[in-house]
Amino acid sequence: MTADSGERETVFTWTPFEGAEGYIFSIDDAEGEMLTHSAVMLPAETTTHSYSFEEEDLGRGPFTALVRAWAETEGNICIAEAGVDFGTADAGVCAGIDVTPNVVPGDERLVVLEWTAIPDAAEYQIHIYALDPDDGSRIGIRVLTAPGDTNTLHVGADMLPDDYNQFEFRIEARGEGHAYLCSGSATVDLPSKEGPVHWGAEAGG
Structure with missing residues (x-):
């Protein structure tokens, strides 16, 4: 899968997987937490999807986009991923919360x-x-x-x-x-x- 990033909007493109009945798209932040509004189910003929990152989420990067090909009888049958980094992760971000x-x-x-x-x-x-x-x-x-x-x-x-x-x-x-x-x-x-x-x-x- 490839990722083409603009200022905040990123276009993801992947190769169709034979036998897939659909795709599940989602984005995880640097800590592995899924971005709340990123998850979406896409039809089998889809090979591209665009996502506009919320400005307040940019500091959570770098990000990992995941596309899961699935079939009803087999569940997830293939997973592709791509990284997205806006270079803002260290700007004013604290190390973590205990x-x-x-x-x-x-x-x-x-x-x-x-x-x-x-x-x-x-x-x-x-x-x-x-x-x-x-x-x-x-x-x-x-x-x-x-x-x-x-x-x-x-x-x-x-x-x-x-x-x-x-x-x-x-x-x-x-x-x-x-x-x-x-x-x-x-x-x-x-x-x-x-x-x-x-x-x-x-x-x-």
């Missing part, structure tokens, strides 16, 4: 998130995912926003559904105009709700 999820003692569904403060952050975006116990895939639960002078957040039971015990918290620092600065993530395992029912202490004889 995220610490603290489970509150005595409350199995209350987590206090702490993270390293980023001086240039105007805001933080907090992405909460549940992790599927069967395949580890992420299930989006909630996206929250916190002001740039904050580095803690309480996450309660309404955002930690009982159906899941493992969660991932990804925090993105954003500068003025929502420009991406850097990010970090951490996972936490919560106690299962399943188990024997405890009725309290037995009465004395």
Whole structure:
């Protein structure tokens, strides 16, 4: 696959794969996180696709574009990729965010998130995912926003559904105009709700 980049718009071209019933296109940032609006399904006759990068995402590069050829009976049958680098990754971008999820003692569904403060952050975006116990895939639960002078957040039971015990918290620092600065993530395992029912202490004889 090839990538022809302009100021922000990039045209991707690939060789058609025999037997493909369609293609799945997506773009990952330098940390392997998929750009939210990049994923799209394309018909089998497609061999080119253009994508316009959001200005606030340019600092997340270099990027990797992926095209997966798929067939209904075989799933993904071929993967092609191409790199895109706008040369802006080091401009005003922090090295990363350390995220610490603290489970509150005595409350199995209350987590206090702490993270390293980023001086240039105007805001933080907090992405909460549940992790599927069967395949580890992420299930989006909630996206929250916190002001740039904050580095803690309480996450309660309404955002930690009982159906899941493992969660991932990804925090993105954003500068003025929502420009991406850097990010970090951490996972936490919560106690299962399943188990024997405890009725309290037995009465004395």
